[in-house]
Amino acid sequence: MTHVFRRVLTRELPRAVHAEGVWITDAEGRRYLDGAGGAIVSGVGHGDPALLGAMARQAARVQYVHGTMFTTDALEAYAEDVATVLPMDGAMIYPVSGGSEAVETALKLARTYHLARGEEERHVVIGRRQSYHGNTLGALDVGGKDQLKGPYLPWLGRFRHTETPYEYRCAMPGHPGGCAAAYAEALEALILDIGPERVAAFIAEPIGGATLAATVPPPGYWTAVVEVCRRYGVLVIADEVMTGFGRTGRWFGVDHFDVRPDILTAGKGSTSGYFPFGFAAASAEVYAPVKPGGFVHGFTWSHNGIGAAVAHATLRRLREGDLVGQAATKGERLREELRAALAENPIVGDVRGIGLMVGIELVTDRATKAPFPRSEQVTERVLAAARERGLLLYSSTGHVDGRDGDLVMFGPPFVISEEEIGLAVERARDAIDEVAGVRAG
C-alpha cells in the first residue's frame, strides 16, 4: 500500500537507496547502470562530494529567502560565473525550479520585451512539430508532441508550429541538399501567414531531444532560421534544458552552430539533478527594455540560493574536470561501439546523436524504415529487457505519425568510464537482440 501518486501506475517500482557515479542501487541490492542519467539529467554523476558539500554549506548559511526580499551571495556568484559560458552578450539569469518553469518564463519574457517596446500585437510564439518544451500548459502548447496534448486540447491552441529537422526521415524535396533553406522558408512562410507584426518568438531545441532522440539538424539550419527571425524582429529562444551544460560536448547546444539566442532556457544538467533548478537567461538587449517596467512573473521557489550554490558547484566541476570535453569524446566512443554492436540487428534503423546525447531508432524494416505498430510495445520491451540486465535507458514513442515510432536514448553521466561504456553497450545489445528475436552471442 502506498499513498504516493506515482509517475508509473502500471508496474511496481524498485526503491532507490544509494547512487554513486553512474550506478544506482535499489533496496534489494540490485545495481543499475544509469545509462540515461535519469531523463538525460546527470552530467557530473551521482554522489559527487563537491556538489553535496556546496549544497550543505549553503543550507547551513541561508536555506530560504524570498526572491522579492533578498538576493544571496550564492546566487550573485553563480550568475556572474555562468554568464561567462552562456552564448549571449550580458546574460541576465532568472532562476526557477526546472525546465518547464524556465520555458514559461522565457515565453512571458519574450512577450514582456515586445510590450515594453510598444509592440503590443506581438504575442504569437512559433514552436516546432515533434518538439518538447515541458508539461505545464504554456510549454505543452508551444511543444509539438500531440500525444501529450490530447487530454488537454480544450485548454491549448495559442501557438503555431513549423517543421523540425529530422534527418533520418527528412521529407524535404531534394534531401539531403537544400534542407536548411527549406526549413527556413517554411518558417518564413508561417511568419508571413501569421503576420510578422504579431510574432513574438521562435522557440526550438538546438538538437532534438525528448521527442526525437538526439536529432542533429542539417548544416546551415540554425544560421538560416535565425536569419529569418532577425529579419522579422522575432526573438530566438534556444531551449537548452536537455542540451545545456555540456551534454552535447560543448557548453550549450547552440555553440555547435555559432548561434547567440536572445533568450535561453536551462534545467536538467544545470545542477546535474542534485537540486530542482533551471533558469531563463535574457541577453542584455532583451533585458534592457524590460527593466524599467518590470517583469510580471515569479515563483515562491525562484532565485533559490541552495539551487544556485549547487548549480555553481556543477559549473566548476564541469570546468575543472573538463567534463564537457569528455562528453564529446565519450559520446563519440559510445556511438561507435553501439553502431558496431548493433550493425547486424535487423530492428536498429539509426544510431545518432552528438556528445553524450545518443538516440537509437527501432524499425520493422531497415530498408523501408517502417515503424512497428504501437501495439507491439517495442520500446517498452527493450527498456524492460535492459532494466532486467541492470541498464537504465530513456525512451520516446509515437514520433513517426503520432502513434507509431520507437526511440531509445542514452545520456549517461559524463564521468562514465570506458569499461562502463562497454558494459552499457553490451547490455543494450543483448536487450535489443532479445526483443528482435536474435540470439545473444
Ligand SMILES: Cc1ncc(COP(=O)(O)O)c(C=O)c1O
Ligand atoms: C528541451 C526541454 N525543455 C523543457 C523540458 C521540461 O523540463 P522539466 O521536465 O524539468 O519541466 C524538457 C524535459 O525533458 C526538455 O527536454
